[in-house]
Amino acid sequence: MEVCTPYFDPEYENLNDKIFGPRVSVDNESCEKCTVVKVDSINKQGLLLKVVQVLTDMDLFITKSYISSDARWFMDVFHVKDKLGNKVTNGKVIKYVQQAIGERRELQNSEEAEYCSDDDSGIESSSERTAIEMIGVNRPGLFSEISAALAEQRCNVIEAHAWSHNACLACIACISDESTSTCIDDPQRLSAIEDHLSNILGPSFGGDDSGRSARTCFLGCDNWTSHAERRLHQLMLANQDFDGPQGPLNMSSWTMNVDNYEEGRRTVVSIDRCKEKGYTVVNVECLDRPKLMFDTVCTLTDMQYVVFHANITSHGPFAHQEYFIRRKDGRLLDTELEIQRVSKCLEAAIERRVCEGIRLELDLQNNVRVLPYVTQTLREHGLTVAQADIAAHGEKTKNVFFIQDISGKEIDMGMVESMKKELEPLSIQVENAMLPQKFNSMERDRFSFVSLLRTQLERFSHNFIWI
Numbered sequence: 403m404e405v406c407t408p409y410f411d412p413e414y415e416n417l418n419d420k421i422f423g424p425r426v427s428v429d430n431e432s433c434e435k436c437t438v439v440k441v442d443s444i445n446k447q448g449l450l451l452k453v454v455q456v457l458t459d460m461d462l463f464i465t466k467s468y469i470s471s472d473a474r475w476f477m478d479v480f481h482v483k484d485k486l487g488n489k490v491t492n493g494k495v496i497k498y499v500q501q502a503i504g505e506r507r508e509l510q511n512s513e514e515a516e517y518c519s520d521d522d523s524g525i526e527s528s529s530e531r532t533a534i535e536m537i538g539v540n541r542p543g544l545f546s547e548i549s550a551a552l553a554e555q556r557c558n559v560i561e562a563h564a565w566s567h568n569a570c571l572a573c574i575a576c577i578s579d580e581s582t583s584t585c586i587d588d589p590q591r592l593s594a595i596e597d598h599l600s601n602i603l604g605p606s607f608g609g610d611d612s613g614r615s616a617r618t619c620f621l622g623c624d625n626w627t628s629h630a631e632r633r634l635h636q637l638m639l640a641n642q643d644f645d646g647p648q649g650p651l652n653m654s655s656w657t658m659n660v661d662n663y664e665e666g667r668r669t670v671v672s673i674d675r676c677k678e679k680g681y682t683v684v685n686v687e688c689l690d691r692p693k694l695m696f697d698t699v700c701t702l703t704d705m706q707y708v709v710f711h712a713n714i715t716s717h718g719p720f721a722h723q724e725y726f727i728r729r730k731d732g733r734l735l736d737t738e739l740e741i742q743r744v745s746k747c748l749e750a751a752i753e754r755r756v757c758e759g760i761r762l763e764l765d766l767q768n769n770v771r772v773l774p775y776v777t778q779t780l781r782e783h784g785l786t787v788a789q790a791d792i793a794a795h796g797e798k799t800k801n802v803f804f805i806q807d808i809s810g811k812e813i814d815m816g817m818v819e820s821m822k823k824e825l826e827p828l829s830i831q832v833e834n835a836m837l838p839q840k841f842n843s844m845e846r847d848r849f850s851f852v853s854l855l856r857t858q859l860e861r862f863s864h865n866f867i868w869i
Contacts, residue, residue: 538603
């Protein structure tokens, strides 16, 4: 006896997405100073984060946004500018945004995909590198120790991103073998690298019952390179950095004084129950900066909350964000403990990316021993790396460091003068890291390092360029 079963087209589940969007339009006519990006689509969890992530990845600054996603339909309007504060006129960028949000398959082979790909920057493909995650108890010089440990294990750092907040440091890196420039897949060697790094990262945070741990983890690069910053948020959130000791640079208690801008403003998160409307309302007031909306939307999404409506505006140097949210199961935030947790997590998400001190940007020869030498030099002069972004471009690596004084005080420029004698040839523009990129027209502290002690760096044969 032959039994027949109904046939279901495997593409049926994606039929709504194919018919109903997302539809993306980019308008440079209706607004005098901004480019308007409109997105219409059938609603699905994570779509808002994806849209914000695409805009953020293209270095677009969101100055205003209106979000509505009731009745299973997602409608969103973004007012964006490029990193120079102008309208977005680059046709390749516009095409990429439309295709990336619209999930069109031809993006994989399009010129726009090549325009934004790693290959264009000279970064090796993910099959030639090994990814590693690290999180541990933060202390002065920890990033320098990590750099030295990887060099000792003959690992070349192709890409790395590190954040420190409260008592926590999270770092994710793509590494390759020094001699072969290929991925490291030998289990014994990976185990040795992991053991070495685990010893450096130290014991668990505050004891075994704190919910935090120091650890390393190897994984495929494709698991996080799509957005390394979101993974850093997830690592910090999982290790409860929002409950860590409040350091001297806690942004929630920091007040800004920039020329005639109003004083006394700080990061403030308020949450109200709005049962008659069926939402919990989250309001965030803080200093405006690039990637601000990504940080808050990323945190709400990873905490399993759904944003139904939102209104984001900028006024002067400050931003106001209002989100109407529910839990993923449709319920409201109903306990004071949950409300406090959401408030703390959003404050931490905003603070993680903000760093007081100075910003160094330099190009180094892609050499295993250069990075630990530079970070060790900083450490010897009383400076520590609070944040780092490293990416390989051919035979060079672009290094961006946010530097602080080890004691947490204002950086002593005497130390800086001493350090410049250790590094040659070096020409660096140093910026006050606390002033956001939005204030490009304001005067910033700049310093140039030039010195002539060739004997210490000749064997590394690296070059530094003016930024």
